[in-house]
Amino acid sequence: MGGLVPGLSTIAGPIDQLFMVVLILTGIAFFLVEGILIYFLVRYRYREGRKAKFVHGNRRVEILWTVIPGLMLFGLAVFQYDTWTKAKIDFPSEAVSEVIAVSANQFEWKATYAGEDGKLGTEDDIQAPINVLHFPVGRPIIVELQSTDVLHSFFIPVLRVKQDAVPGRPSRVWFQAIAEGEYELACAELCGLGHYRMRGFVTLESQEKFEAWLEEVAARR
Amino acid sequence: MTETAELSFVRRYVFSTDHKVIGKQFLFTAMGFFTLGGILALLMRTQLAWPWQEIPVIGKLLFGSGGNILPPETYPALVTMHGTIMIFFFIIPILSGALGNFLIPLMIGAKDMAFPRLNLFSYWVMVPAFIVMLASFFVATGPAAAGWTSYVPLSILKDAIPGSEMGQTLWVLSMMLVGTSSILGAINYITTIVMLRAPGMDMFRLPMTIWALFVTAILATFATPVLTAALILMFLDRTIGTLFFAAGEGQVILWQHLFWFYSHPAVYIMILPAMGVASDIISTFSRKPLFGYKPMVYSIMAIAALGFTVWGHHMFVSGMNPLLGLTFMTSTMLIALPSAIKTFNWLGTLWGGNLQLRAPMLNALAFVSTFVIGGLSGIFSAATPVDIFLHDTYWIVGHIHYVLFGGSLFGVFAGVQYWFPKMFGRMMSDGWGRIHFILTFVTFNLIFLPMFVLGGYGMPRRIADPYVYEMFTNLQGLNQFMTYALYVLALSQFILAGNFFYSLFRGKVAGKNPWKANTLEWTLDSPPPHENFEHIPTVYRGPYEYSSPLVSADWLAQDQYLDGTKPPEVMPAPAVSPAAGD
Ligand SMILES: [Cu+2]
Ligand SMILES: [Cu+2]
Numbered sequence: 001m002g003g004l005v006p007g008l009s010t011i012a013g014p015i016d017q018l019f020m021v022v023l024i025l026t027g028i029a030f031f032l033v034e035g036i037l038i039y040f041l042v043r044y045r046y047r048e049g050r051k052a053k054f055v056h057g058n059r060r061v062e063i064l065w066t067v068i069p070g071l072m073l074f075g076l077a078v079f080q081y082d083t084w085t086k087a088k089i090d091f092p093s094e095a096v097s098e099v100i101a102v103s104a105n106q107f108e109w110k111a112t113y114a115g116e117d118g119k120l121g122t123e124d125d126i127q128a129p130i131n132v133l134h135f136p137v138g139r140p141i142i143v144e145l146q147s148t149d150v151l152h153s154f155f156i157p158v159l160r161v162k163q164d165a166v167p168g169r170p171s172r173v174w175f176q177a178i179a180e181g182e183y184e185l186a187c188a189e190l191c192g193l194g195h196y197r198m199r200g201f202v203t204l205e206s207q208e209k210f211e212a213w214l215e216e217v218a219a220r221r
Numbered sequence: 222m223t224e225t226a227e228l229s230f231v232r233r234y235v236f237s238t239d240h241k242v243i244g245k246q247f248l249f250t251a252m253g254f255f256t257l258g259g260i261l262a263l264l265m266r267t268q269l270a271w272p273w274q275e276i277p278v279i280g281k282l283l284f285g286s287g288g289n290i291l292p293p294e295t296y297p298a299l300v301t302m303h304g305t306i307m308i309f310f311f312i313i314p315i316l317s318g319a320l321g322n323f324l325i326p327l328m329i330g331a332k333d334m335a336f337p338r339l340n341l342f343s344y345w346v347m348v349p350a351f352i353v354m355l356a357s358f359f360v361a362t363g364p365a366a367a368g369w370t371s372y373v374p375l376s377i378l379k380d381a382i383p384g385s386e387m388g389q390t391l392w393v394l395s396m397m398l399v400g401t402s403s404i405l406g407a408i409n410y411i412t413t414i415v416m417l418r419a420p421g422m423d424m425f426r427l428p429m430t431i432w433a434l435f436v437t438a439i440l441a442t443f444a445t446p447v448l449t450a451a452l453i454l455m456f457l458d459r460t461i462g463t464l465f466f467a468a469g470e471g472q473v474i475l476w477q478h479l480f481w482f483y484s485h486p487a488v489y490i491m492i493l494p495a496m497g498v499a500s501d502i503i504s505t506f507s508r509k510p511l512f513g514y515k516p517m518v519y520s521i522m523a524i525a526a527l528g529f530t531v532w533g534h535h536m537f538v539s540g541m542n543p544l545l546g547l548t549f550m551t552s553t554m555l556i557a558l559p560s561a562i563k564t565f566n567w568l569g570t571l572w573g574g575n576l577q578l579r580a581p582m583l584n585a586l587a588f589v590s591t592f593v594i595g596g597l598s599g600i601f602s603a604a605t606p607v608d609i610f611l612h613d614t615y616w617i618v619g620h621i622h623y624v625l626f627g628g629s630l631f632g633v634f635a636g637v638q639y640w641f642p643k644m645f646g647r648m649m650s651d652g653w654g655r656i657h658f659i660l661t662f663v664t665f666n667l668i669f670l671p672m673f674v675l676g677g678y679g680m681p682r683r684i685a686d687p688y689v690y691e692m693f694t695n696l697q698g699l700n701q702f703m704t705y706a707l708y709v710l711a712l713s714q715f716i717l718a719g720n721f722f723y724s725l726f727r728g729k730v731a732g733k734n735p736w737k738a739n740t741l742e743w744t745l746d747s748p749p750p751h752e753n754f755e756h757i758p759t760v761y762r763g764p765y766e767y768s769s770p771l772v773s774a775d776w777l778a779q780d781q782y783l784d785g786t787k788p789p790e791v792m793p794a795p796a797v798s799p800a801a802g803d
Contacts, residue, residue, distance in 0.1 A: 001610050004677040005692075015606045022604055026597040033564060033593050037586070040571040044507075045578070051775055052509035052768040053573030057566075062516050065565045070558050076604070077554040081547055083606040088543035106381070150375040151473070153538065153613060157679035157692065162538045162609050167374060167468030171540040184692050188613040188681045190368050191375060192382045193294040196684035 001157075008183075008204065009159040010176040014083040016160075025076065087160075091174050092140035101125075101144045102133070104152035104165040107194035109133065109185060113214055120144070126218045133185060134203045136210035137177045146170045153189035156202055164189055177204040236345070238337035239751060243344050244323030245644065248637070250351065251315035252718075254306050261303040263711055266668075268296060270697070270704035272686040294383045296685035297366035301384065302358075304369030305392070308491065309399050310351065312629050316494040317406060317441070318344070320636050321434045323644060325410055327742035328431050330419025330760065330780075332752040335412040343405040350398035357391035365392035368683060370484070373466040373476040377458050393456045400449040403490075407438035407445070414438075419741070419780075421760030425518070426779070428740050428764040429511065430636075432518050433497025436525045440486045440493075443529070448483035451476060477539055481532035489528045491625055492592075493521060495632025496563060499585040501764070502635050503570050505738045506582035508775045510765040512569030513562075520559035520566075527556040537608050546605045553603040560596050564589060575768070575775070579736075580654025584635035587662050591627025598623060598673065613683075616676025622669045634658070634717070641721070642735050646747040647728030653720040660713035667706035671699050737776045740764045744780055 002023065007016050044052075101112040101120050111133045115124025128134070135141050145154055147165035154173065155162045158181075163173035185200030205213070234242060264283075267276055268291050280289035291299075322340065326333050334340045357364040366384025367376035375381045376389050414427070414435045427435070454465040455476070464470040504511040511517065533541060533549035567589050576582070598620040602608045611617065634657075641649050680693050687693040687700070734743040741758055742749070758780040766777040777783075 001607075001677045001679065004674070005679055011606075015610065018604055019601065019607045019610075022601050022607060026600055029561075030593060030597055033568065034590055036568050037571070037590055040568065040574075041576060041578070041586070044571060044574050044576050046575055050575050052507060052575040054510065054768050054770055055512070055573065056510045056765075057513035057516070057569070061565075061569070062513055062562075066516075066558070066562055069561045070555070073554040073557055073600075074551070076600070077551040080550060080604045080606055084543070084546055084550070087606055087609060088546065147468075150378065150381050151372055155613075155679070155681065157610065160610050162612055164539045166473050166540045168470075169468070169473060169540060184690050186679070186681055186684075186690060190297060190300070190372070190683040193297060193366075195297065196293075196686045197689045199690055 005157045006179075007158065007160060008177055008179045008181070009161065010178060011083070011087045012158075012160045012178075014086070018080060018083055021079070022076070025072070088173075091142065091172065092176075094142065097140040097142045097174065098136055099142045099144065100133075100135075101146070102154065102165075103146050103148060104154070104187070104191075104198075105148040106150065106192045107187070107198040109154075109198070109200040113217075115218065124218075126214055127221070128217055131200045132203075133200055134205060134210055134213050135177055136207045137180055137204050138207065140174055140176045142172060142174045144170055144172055150191050151189045152187050152191045152198065155186045155188035156183065157186070158183045162188055180204050180206060236341060238333070238341045240322045240326050240334050240337070240340060241644070241749065241753075243340055244319050244321070246344050247314045247318030247322060247347075248644075250347070251311050251319060254310035254314075254351075258303055258306040258311055259711055259714070261299050261306070263707065264291065265296070265299045265303060266700075266704040266707045268299075268685060269687065270701040272688065291685075293685055294363065294366065297368070297382060297683065298364050298384050298388070300683050301365050301368050301371075301392075305354070305365070305396075307625070308369065308487070309396065310354065312491045312625060312633070313399075313403070313487075314347065315633050315637075316491065316498075316629065317403070317410075317434065317437060318347075320430070320494060320498065320633075320640070321406070321410060321437075323640065324430060324742065325413055325434060326417070327643070327745065327749060327753060328428050328740050329414060329417060329422055330741045330754060330758045331413065331417035332754060332757075334409050335416055336409050339405055339409050343402045343409065346398055346402045346405065350395045350402065353391050353398070354395040357388045357395070360387040360391070362386035362388060364388040370480060371455070371476075372480075373455070373458075373473055374468050377455065377466055379459075390456070390459055393452050393459070397449060397452050397456075400445045400452070403441045403445045404449075407441040410434055410438040411442065419754075419757050419760050422779075423760075425515065426760055426763045428497070429500035429514075429517060429521075430494070430497035433493040433495075433500075433521055436521045437490050437493045440490055440525050440528065444483045444486040444490075447479055448487075451479035451483070454479075474536070474539055474541060477536050477541075478532070481535045482529075485532040485535070486525070486528045488621075488624065489524055491629050492632075493524065495588060495629045495636070496521070498632050498636040498639070499567070499588045500563075500570075501738075501740070502581050502585040502639050503567055503589070504765045504767065505639075505736055506577045506579060506585075507570055507574030508577070508767045509570060509574040510763075510767055511566070512572070513566040514763065514765065516562055517566050520562045523559040524556060527552060527559070531556055534603055534608075537605050538612050550603055550605045554600065557596060557600060557603070560592075564593060564596075580649070580651050580658055581635045581639035581736075583655060583658045583662075584631045584638065587631040587658065588628055588635060591623055591631060591665070594670075595620060595623030595625075595628055610679065611676055613681055614676040615672045615680050615682055618682050619669050619672030619676060622672070626665060626669065631662075634661070637721075639736070640742075641724065642731030643742055643745075643747050643749070645725055645728075646731055647724050647726075648731050648735060649720050649724040649728060653716055657713055657716040657720065660716070661710060664706045664710035664713065668703045668710065671703050674699065737774070739766060739776055739778050741779055744778060 111128040187198035362383040457463040
């Protein structure tokens with residue numbers, strides 16, 4: 001975010017752009033307000049015997065500084081709709097996606113991949129080692145999140161992905177990685193005394209490498 | 222009244238119905254809890270800077286059995302209790318409890334609150350809350366540890382975390398008592414402000430502090446019962462095994478809705494009074510009328526009304542229907558508007574003023590300048606796509622501390638130093654006040670500004686050891702820097718405490734009106750006598766007629782009669798002495 005963490009998913013670009021838009025707008029507001037404040041403190045500092053202006057307000061400026069920021073704030077909200085819709089509302093179809101089940105519990109992540117039949121919840125599902133997650137690059141991934149005990153939150157900073165895992169209430173999150181590499185998954189919702197070490201190891205890799213890895217895991221079973 | 226003198230010490234200073242005494246009781250207990258909450262923060266930040274290392278000095282005292290090292294289950298408890306204590310036992314009690322109680326009757330020209338005995342009860346129902354919450358530190362499994370938000374199921378499953386044993390039950394009980402106190406206080410404030418204003422004190426002649434406390438009380442009346450209801454459900458889930466919030470059979474996310482339906486307005490319960498205080502102080506020390514009085518009042522009302530429509534912004538990634546994210550984002554963006562209007566009007570007040578930069582004024586200006594950062598950083602989290610990343614990271618911790626420390630706490634520093642002469646009859650040292658201000662202001666920013674950087678890296682909040690993650694190992698240096706800054710900030714508070722307690726006994730005698738302020742409390746002796754006003758004053762004008770051309774002085778008291786001043790048009794019913802019913 002803000003150039004501090006690389007953005008390696010298709011949604012990262014738009015999200016980081018929105019961050020910059022908000023940063024620029026709030027930055028202008030910040031320097032304007034603090035600048036005027038400091039200027040006034042110097043300009044109108046106390047002088048014995050001087051009387052302050054006797055003014056109670058000004059209707060015109062009140063209207064100006066209500067309407068302009070109001071429209072800007074409303075516009076800023078509307079400006080976010082599209083990216084939010086892409087990130088959380090419009091899911092890619094399962095047919096073109098890799099659907100992966102991730103189960104969270106105190107204090108580990110368990111990923112389950114579909115076997116040969118391409119379906120989850122069947123005999124040939126492949127259970128990855130604890131805290132190990134592999135995602136193929138270049139196609140949509142749908143993660144079906146669940147928790148078996150308390151709330152956890154599935155947070156992969158480089159992918160700009162975060163979604164709570166809620167016990168008794170499965171949730172879904174989708175993303176599409178755009179570059180390979182090894183990264184970390186953090187639990188972002190306080191889940192107990194081991195919350196701080198609920199760490200996952202994420203490998204983003206090509207479809208071939210991903211399939212090879214899956215076969216290897218399946219064979220090890 | 223002659224019988225006053227006969228009241229026993231206990232009736233006068235312990236179980237007193239005098240709003241001024243009750244205000245001071247809230248003040249001193251809140252100061253105690255501020256210290257405790259601060260110690261918890263010191264422990265947390267020490268852990269974040271040097272995780273799992275021996276803590277010098279107090280480590281032995283607290284964790285002697287564990288090699289002077291913070292045990293892993295303690296960190297979530299620290300997080301939980303720091304938040305709970307600072308919010309419910311410090312900020313709300315010192316703003317609404319201390320300043321509200323002390324100021325409302327004095328500033329509206331009344332002899333006491335409308336229901337003095339209810340007022341007494343609203344403090345004394347807090348005392349068991351204090352005791353229960355403090356007792357939870359000493360139960361074997363420790364205090365509550367599920368966060369001040371106490372999200373279920375962590376807060377309900379007893380084996381999920383040690384704090385969810387006895388500690389959480391005590392937390393729930395204590396919070397119910399806090400809620401009861403809030404509701405009682407709020408009803409009393411509303412009634413008092415509506416019924417007991419002095420003749421001529423129209424609603425639109427009320428000082429902003431009173432307006433803010435009035436709207437805050439309305440907020441508390443509507444929001445707190447929702448929290449209380451949720452607490453009762455949680456209590457039942459924990460004790461007799463109901464399943465209101467249980468995973469599967471119950472509604473896990475319902476707790477979050479109920480909690481934030483209260484706790485978002487609660488943020489305004491914590492900030493509105495500070496806004497009122499800042500408005501009064503800025504006008505007084507600018508020697509200039511408050512710019513845009515009515516827009517200021519309407520902004521407070523707008524904040525309160527919109528405040529009930531934004532709670533879902535805490536839940537964008539909770540599993541709540543993402544369509545709702547769009548509406549909650551829009552309402553949240555719009556609630557920034559009244560705050561912006563207030564900021565512009567504070568600037569407008571400074572414009573063309575004659576600014577006396579005394580300690581209360583400096584703290585009020587710090588309120589404005591840091592509240593701006595608090596507000597603007599909130600826009601990032603309101604923007605749902607951006608919030609996907611920032612949610613539950615240190616960005617939020619930075620944001621809330623710019624609002625509650627930068628905003629509310631500087632407001633408290635300002636208010637306490639401003640009304641100290643009225644409360645205790647003596648002046649605090651302005652020089653030491655400024656030194657405290659500079660040190661606190663600088664170190665505050667050195668602690669909390671870097672939190673936005675931590676958030677930008679995605680460092681989650683509430684983790685005992687961020688460096689377990691490779692991606693956060695580079696943040697340890699910054700965290701250590703922030704912790705050093707906190708040490709200096711903590712030490713600086715001794716200056717304030719020293720100034721406060723020294724001035725209590727040795728400060729310069731204040732006289733009635735040391736700041737040459739207009740509002741009614743400054744027409745009374747310092748401290749004001751029992752029942753405040755011997756004769757209920759008549760109010761002829763608004764509270765901010767500074768530098769009026771009608772008089773040669775740069776102030777004009779609300780109750781000063783000038784030749785040709787119109788008497789109040791409608792004389793309200795004569796204010797009855799509220800204590801008469803006792
Ligand atoms: Cu977790
Ligand atoms: Cu909120």
